Each structure stands twice: as C-alpha cells, then as structure tokens.
Amino acid sequence: MQYPAQEWALLLGYGSKPAGVRRVQEALRWLNNEAFVEIRRKPGAPSAVHLLSDSGNGRPYQPPGIAFKRLKNKGSSRAERDEHLYVQLPAGLWTNGWIMELSGAAIVMYLVLLHEQRGDEKKQIWLSPRIGRELYDLSDETRRKGLHELAKEGLIQVSRRALHQGMFADAVRTRYVYELSPGTLGRLRAGSIFSQPDPFAALS
Incomplete structure (x- = not known):
C-alpha cells in the first residue's frame, strides 16, 4: 500500500x-x-x-485461513497451526448496532470466548482467572464485567458443570461454563439507535 x-x-x-x-x-x-x-x-x-504478521514477529503477513490449511496438510503441530487461528465475527455485530452498545469489556470477552471455542460451536468454555490474566492479559474485573454483560444481553449462556465427585455426595465441585449464542447478534439490540424509527422516513 x-x-x-x-x-x-x-x-x-x-x-x-x-x-x-x-x-x-x-x-x-x-x-x-x-x-x-x-x-x-x-x-x-x-x-x-x-x-507483517499480526503476531508482531516481523514475518510477512499470510492470510490465516490459507496458512492454517497449508500447515494442517503438512501435518504440523497444533501449536504451529494455532499461530494462524482466527475467528469470524457475525456481521450483525455491526449491522444490528451491538458494536455501539456493548462495552469494551464485553467485546473483548466475546472475542476471547470465540478464540477458546476453536470453531466448535457447541463447546462449553471454562475460563479461569489465571488463564484470563496469563494468556489474554485481562484483569479479573474486566473478565467479570464482560461475562456479566454478555450473559445479561443473552449473547452467552451460563451454567454450572460438575468437576469432581468425591467420596461423599456433598463433595461435588462445580465451575461456571459458557456457551456462545451467536444467533443473538442476528437481531437488533433492544434500545439500540438502529431499532428506533427513522426520523427521516416521513420526508421521503
């Protein structure tokens, strides 16, 4: 360019x-x-x-889909392929006004969950505070705020999953897991300026 x-x-x-x-x-x-x-x-x-590469390593840029497919065909390791892993955002994020209404914390958490999903739309995602801090450089407050907002807006479903059954019935440990609801982005967000009547419609 x-x-x-x-x-x-x-x-x-x-x-x-x-x-x-x-x-x-x-x-x-x-x-x-x-x-x-x-x-x-x-x-x-x-x-x-x-x-150049969006990883900041200084190498020439490669379209992620092409690079991922080439490495997969070569039998490269998952770590090598994951360098080119990418996510696609639904167009409704922009066309239905969500990008203007969601906070920065909610948007970044949506991206993180998409990345953790690894293309498996039915995957239940667990995101520990440690992973949030060490892998994504997120503060605990940003993680909590973003997840809470996404759940409130119906963009994710939150449930509890059992981790371990001990010797006694009351020794079951659980953790919160999250499932993305991408279809929600396909509708107008309630209260969005996009959902308001067109003030110029009567003039046309």
Whole structure:
C-alpha cells in the first residue's frame, strides 16, 4: 500500500487538517516499531506500507485461513497451526448496532470466548482467572464485567458443570461454563439507535 498520509487521514474521517495527518503518521510509526508493518521510504514518493504478521514477529503477513490449511496438510503441530487461528465475527455485530452498545469489556470477552471455542460451536468454555490474566492479559474485573454483560444481553449462556465427585455426595465441585449464542447478534439490540424509527422516513 502506498498512499500519502493526507489520503489515509481523509479515509479515516480526520479530514485534511494537520492534526489528523499527524495522528496517521504517529500510528504508522507505532505499527512499524512494533513490527506489525514495514514502512519503506522512497525519496519524492509516499512511503510504502507492507503488512507483517499480526503476531508482531516481523514475518510477512499470510492470510490465516490459507496458512492454517497449508500447515494442517503438512501435518504440523497444533501449536504451529494455532499461530494462524482466527475467528469470524457475525456481521450483525455491526449491522444490528451491538458494536455501539456493548462495552469494551464485553467485546473483548466475546472475542476471547470465540478464540477458546476453536470453531466448535457447541463447546462449553471454562475460563479461569489465571488463564484470563496469563494468556489474554485481562484483569479479573474486566473478565467479570464482560461475562456479566454478555450473559445479561443473552449473547452467552451460563451454567454450572460438575468437576469432581468425591467420596461423599456433598463433595461435588462445580465451575461456571459458557456457551456462545451467536444467533443473538442476528437481531437488533433492544434500545439500540438502529431499532428506533427513522426520523427521516416521513420526508421521503
């Protein structure tokens, strides 16, 4: 990709003001420094931006589906394949207004649960506080807040699952498990601005 910073600023809605151009330039420098892109500068021409792996390892970008399938066909280990594991978000997250109504904690927890699901839509997911902190760098508060909001909105189902049956009946241990309800994103969220009458409908 090779576009002037002014064009990126216009595309992102910043207009042509210097402050918007600076934000684009700062963002590109950060992405370059963190090895998400490689910026190649050419005298007298806009810098070329080359996508790198979204893992930040500095390797060239590969479409995840193609890379995952290639490694699977080669018989590579699960760890090698999981580097290219990706999730697809239902279009309703945007078209039905959920993206504007859910908190950041709820959105990140939805992404985490999708990742833990590993493509198995019927999988019951258990997410311990330790995994949340060590694997996803989530605070306990963010994890709890996000899961509570997702359950309240009907985006996940919460249930208890028995872990261990001891010698006595009262020694059963349980833990909360979560199941995604992706169909919920297919409807308009109650109270969303998308579900309100169109104020301009009478003028058409």
